[in-house]
Amino acid sequence: MTTPFFFVFRSQADATFGKPVYGEEKWAHRYGRAELGPKCFYETIKCPEYVAHMRSGKRLTDLQVILSSDNIGDLVWSWSNDCIITERVRQLLQAQDFRGYITRPVEVIKIKKKAKTIMTELPSLWELVVTGSGGVIHEASGVRLKYTCDKCGLRRYSNPTQDGILVDNNQWDGTDFFRVEPYGYILVSERVKEFISHNNLVNCALFDSTKFTFAKSFL
Numbered sequence: 278m279t280t281p282f283f284f285v286f287r288s289q290a291d292a293t294f295g296k297p298v299y300g301e302e303k304w305a306h307r308y309g310r311a312e313l314g315p316k317c318f319y320e321t322i323k324c325p326e327y328v329a330h331m332r333s334g335k336r337l338t339d340l341q342v343i344l345s346s347d348n349i350g351d352l353v354w355s356w357s358n359d360c361i362i363t364e365r366v367r368q369l370l371q372a373q374d375f376r377g378y379i380t381r382p383v384e385v386i387k388i389k390k391k392a393k394t395i396m397t398e399l400p401s402l403w404e405l406v407v408t409g410s411g412g413v414i415h416e417a418s419g420v421r422l423k424y425t426c427d428k429c430g431l432r433r434y435s436n437p438t439q440d441g442i443l444v445d446n447n448q449w450d451g452t453d454f455f456r457v458e459p460y461g462y463i464l465v466s467e468r469v470k471e472f473i474s475h476n477n478l479v480n481c482a483l484f485d486s487t488k489f490t491f492a493k494s495f496l
């Protein structure tokens with residue numbers, strides 16, 4: 278078996294994270310981010326022992342957004358990095374057998390700036406919800422579990438000592454869309470990377486996960 282390659286899938290081809298293998302930096306300026314609407318509610322996780330462990334958990338509602346303009350790419354990202362896709366992309370994805378995601382409807386409540394002179398109907402938007410898991414980042418990253426609260430499940434990890442979102446293949450569930458603890462970055466398989474570049478999907482970026490320069494943000 279060959280070692281699989283993975284890619285960090287994110288909103289911007291931001292050079293601070295290294296050289297992207299896909300995506301253009303100008304897209305971030307061309308396509309603004311979506312704001313969350315007032316009806317996005319999140320679960321609150323309360324610890325029976327420690328008040329400081331209180332945090333927000335899963336979103337309980339479908340995503341509700343305010344778009345910055347009606348000029349949208351194949352993907353739209355919210356300020357909290359929710360990944361939104363157009364109906365066209367959803368159909369393209371459905372024609373594949375990728376695993377590790379579901380789609381949920383997105384409600385657009387407002388468009389701040391309408392640039393298009395001819396009123397065309399906005400495509401339906403969907404949230405791409407990542408469900409796959411790569412377990413915890415590979416121990417070669419230097420990240421170690423430092424603390425677990427047995428009352429509420431809160432876990433604390435040490436910071437990475439080297440770059441790269443390193444996947445431990447023994448913990449990866451084999452999905453095409455997944456995350457590794459304790460980070461929020463979306464990781465995708467090589468097949469998804471081929472799919473994105475083959476379809477020239479606009480307004481997203483891919484980075485080689487092993488070269489993703491994120492560790493300095495913890496210094």
Ligand SMILES: [Zn+2]
Binds near residue numbers: 426
């Ligand atoms: Zn706790």
